[in-house]
Amino acid sequence: MNILVTGAAGMIASKLTLRLLKDAALNGTPVDRIKLVDVVPPEPPPGFSGKVETVALDLAAPGEATKLIAERPDVIFHLAAIVSGEAELDFDKGYRINLDATRLLLEAIRAAPDYRPKLVFASSIAVFGAPFPPAIPDDFALTPLTSYGTQKAVAELLLADYARRGFLDGVAIRLPTINVRPGRPNRAASGFFSSIIREPLAGQNAVLPVDEGVRHWHASPRAAVGFLLHAASLKSEQLGNRISLTMPGVSCTVGEQIAALRRIAGDKVAARIRREPDPMIMRIVGGWPRCFDAARATALGFRAEATFDDIIRTHIEDELGGKIAA
Amino acid sequence: MNILVTGAAGMIASKLTLRLLKDAALNGTPVDRIKLVDVVPPEPPPGFSGKVETVALDLAAPGEATKLIAERPDVIFHLAAIVSGEAELDFDKGYRINLDATRLLLEAIRAAPDYRPKLVFASSIAVFGAPFPPAIPDDFALTPLTSYGTQKAVAELLLADYARRGFLDGVAIRLPTINVRPGRPNRAASGFFSSIIREPLAGQNAVLPVDEGVRHWHASPRAAVGFLLHAASLKSEQLGNRISLTMPGVSCTVGEQIAALRRIAGDKVAARIRREPDPMIMRIVGGWPRCFDAARATALGFRAEATFDDIIRTHIEDELGGKIAA
Numbered sequence: 259m260n261i262l263v264t265g266a267a268g269m270i271a272s273k274l275t276l277r278l279l280k281d282a283a284l285n286g287t288p289v290d291r292i293k294l295v296d297v298v299p300p301e302p303p304p305g306f307s308g309k310v311e312t313v314a315l316d317l318a319a320p321g322e323a324t325k326l327i328a329e330r331p332d333v334i335f336h337l338a339a340i341v342s343g344e345a346e347l348d349f350d351k352g353y354r355i356n357l358d359a360t361r362l363l364l365e366a367i368r369a370a371p372d373y374r375p376k377l378v379f380a381s382s383i384a385v386f387g388a389p390f391p392p393a394i395p396d397d398f399a400l401t402p403l404t405s406y407g408t409q410k411a412v413a414e415l416l417l418a419d420y421a422r423r424g425f426l427d428g429v430a431i432r433l434p435t436i437n438v439r440p441g442r443p444n445r446a447a448s449g450f451f452s453s454i455i456r457e458p459l460a461g462q463n464a465v466l467p468v469d470e471g472v473r474h475w476h477a478s479p480r481a482a483v484g485f486l487l488h489a490a491s492l493k494s495e496q497l498g499n500r501i502s503l504t505m506p507g508v509s510c511t512v513g514e515q516i517a518a519l520r521r522i523a524g525d526k527v528a529a530r531i532r533r534e535p536d537p538m539i540m541r542i543v544g545g546w547p548r549c550f551d552a553a554r555a556t557a558l559g560f561r562a563e564a565t566f567d568d569i570i571r572t573h574i575e576d577e578l579g580g581k582i583a584a
Numbered sequence: 585m586n587i588l589v590t591g592a593a594g595m596i597a598s599k600l601t602l603r604l605l606k607d608a609a610l611n612g613t614p615v616d617r618i619k620l621v622d623v624v625p626p627e628p629p630p631g632f633s634g635k636v637e638t639v640a641l642d643l644a645a646p647g648e649a650t651k652l653i654a655e656r657p658d659v660i661f662h663l664a665a666i667v668s669g670e671a672e673l674d675f676d677k678g679y680r681i682n683l684d685a686t687r688l689l690l691e692a693i694r695a696a697p698d699y700r701p702k703l704v705f706a707s708s709i710a711v712f713g714a715p716f717p718p719a720i721p722d723d724f725a726l727t728p729l730t731s732y733g734t735q736k737a738v739a740e741l742l743l744a745d746y747a748r749r750g751f752l753d754g755v756a757i758r759l760p761t762i763n764v765r766p767g768r769p770n771r772a773a774s775g776f777f778s779s780i781i782r783e784p785l786a787g788q789n790a791v792l793p794v795d796e797g798v799r800h801w802h803a804s805p806r807a808a809v810g811f812l813l814h815a816a817s818l819k820s821e822q823l824g825n826r827i828s829l830t831m832p833g834v835s836c837t838v839g840e841q842i843a844a845l846r847r848i849a850g851d852k853v854a855a856r857i858r859r860e861p862d863p864m865i866m867r868i869v870g871g872w873p874r875c876f877d878a879a880r881a882t883a884l885g886f887r888a889e890a891t892f893d894d895i896i897r898t899h900i901e902d903e904l905g906g907k908i909a910a
Contacts (some may be wrong), residue, residue: 313826387825397724397727398725399722399723399724399725399726400725400726400741401723401825402741402745403748403825405749408741408745411741412738412741415734415737415738415741416734416738418727418728421735422729423675423731499713499729500725506633
């Protein structure tokens with residue numbers, strides 16, 4: 259099996275690649291080759307050089323998508339994207355990458371004779387915008403409140419039409435906010451959800467810019483990789499025409515996140531969170547989804563963590579070698 | 585006030601133009617000039633030549649949208665579209681006109697400095713696809729089952745993002761199936777909804793290809809023109825970020841349509857309908873919406889006919905000079 263990963267330099271894509279290489283198979287079929295593509299050269303995981311090819315290119319440039327699929331990958335994980343904040347600041351860049359590049363990829367696939375790959379598209383809960391019911395159902399309207407969310411929603415609709423027409427076998431998975439994101443703190447409005455856990459566990463202070471009542475929808479990086487792999491295993495008959503799925507997650511408040519941190523790592527670690535309310539972040543986060551009823555995805559076998567405690571434990575295992583900075 | 589109408593050669597656009605010229609005003613503001621644009625030269629209504637300019641051009645060709653808005657129309661009625669059946673048969677043409685041309689228009693507006701027109705976009709209930717609840721609510725997911733519906737749904741999302749970013753003042757109205765369509769029978773799958781009323785009233789026979797239990801969502805051409813005019817009057821504060829509105833209509837079965845025809849025109853006219861079940865049309869129509877709860881549009885003042893009897897009476901007044909062929 260040949261696999262193509264776009265946006266391969268990203269955090270989730272890197273973890274997905276490593277998992278595919280370690281498993282040496284995708285849903286039981288041996289993996290022969292993985293092509294990693296990003297606008298910057300993706301770093302291949304050490305020790306697997308024979309199976310991995312890395313390519314740096316701009317998927318939105320004419321002809322590049324056609325070149326990419328020349329070897330007819332069986333499965334495409336399409337993760338390339340301009341993130342939410344940048345797509346809001348740079349309107350043209352967001353549309354160019356998140357919409358035009360996706361459409362060029364779909365068109366390249368449509369133009370290739372006798373080719374019908376599985377395309378797993380990483381969408382986002384940003385396709386939804388307030389006001390919301392208490393738990394957002396699977397058939398809730400897409401009412402994005404960012405250009406990023408709009409671009410993801412449009413890509414979902416295009417993918418569904420290309421799938422319905424038989425040009426490809428598609429599935430879009432709407433990822434929860436990924437928590438705990440490894441690495442350095444960033445300036446994304448959502449960054450604090452991770453940093454209030456990650457920094458204290460690493461012996462550092464973190465800033466909480468919203469009040470503890472803020473509720474949000476979370477899943478770990480490990481769960482996100484599991485979603486992508488499981489999505490690739492689904493048959494089109496299982497999906498029908500509604501190929502976009504809201505992934506399961508943990509709905510909890512910031513206060514519940516902190517209580518989980520205290521249970522797992524103790525009072526001293528939890529005391530490393532400093533409250534500094536930021537009205538702008540509070541306003542942005544106020545429009546975000548809080549809770550979903552991810553009934554379809556759950557029925558189709560997607561699994562997230564059951565509690566935020568589990569999300570913290572996953573982080574300690576996967577990123578901290580099991581150790582907490584006391 | 586300057587007004588631009590795209591797709592101006594179409595039936596609804598022609599009626600809209602005539603109404604604007606007769607009223608000589610749009611929502612109380614005098615109309616100075618109307619530009620009618622279509623890929624074929626639109627026919628200006630006789631007697632109003634001083635106020636009307638007609639242009640034949642391909643809105644999807646580079647630079648044309650920019651030329652069109654050079655005179656900065658205050659209100660744009662964007663009705664240009666490839667219809668459902670053709671968009672399904674010709675994938676490229678449907679995307680080119682229904683998606684690319686719309687995006688080029690939005691981009692031309694964004695690029696024009698100090699310009700923020702009102703854009704009224706004619707969307708369609710084809711943005712929805714089965715399975716449905718008994719009455720589709722305003723916040724129901726867009727799950728189109730045609731390329732046409734996909735293109736309309738994508739255009740709605742783009743329009744909402746451009747409006748949210750402040751590039752224009754936008755509103756999308758999802759038109760019901762227009763009934764009774766004047767003119768000759770056509771081969772659209774939905775054609776029979778009109779022809780079973782229009783042909784008998786004109787003394788001709790009509791074919792009914794589905795059973796009488798089929799329920800659908802209807803509004804008259806006069807109501808559709810009213811929706812477009814009312815949409816142009818709405819302030820962005822009234823709409824908020826959800827600028828796409830399902831229009832009100834009459835939900836009735838084919839049997840109820842025929843009963844209304846019998847009440848208004850008598851047994852002899854209603855007897856001109858011949859039953860010829862067509863499995864293909866039955867299958868297509870089976871995926872269409874049957875009934876909506878158009879609560880938001882109704883609260884915002886949009887009004888359709890109350891009964892299918894009213895729809896028939898509107899047709900007799902507007903198209904038949906009040907006369908029925910006995």
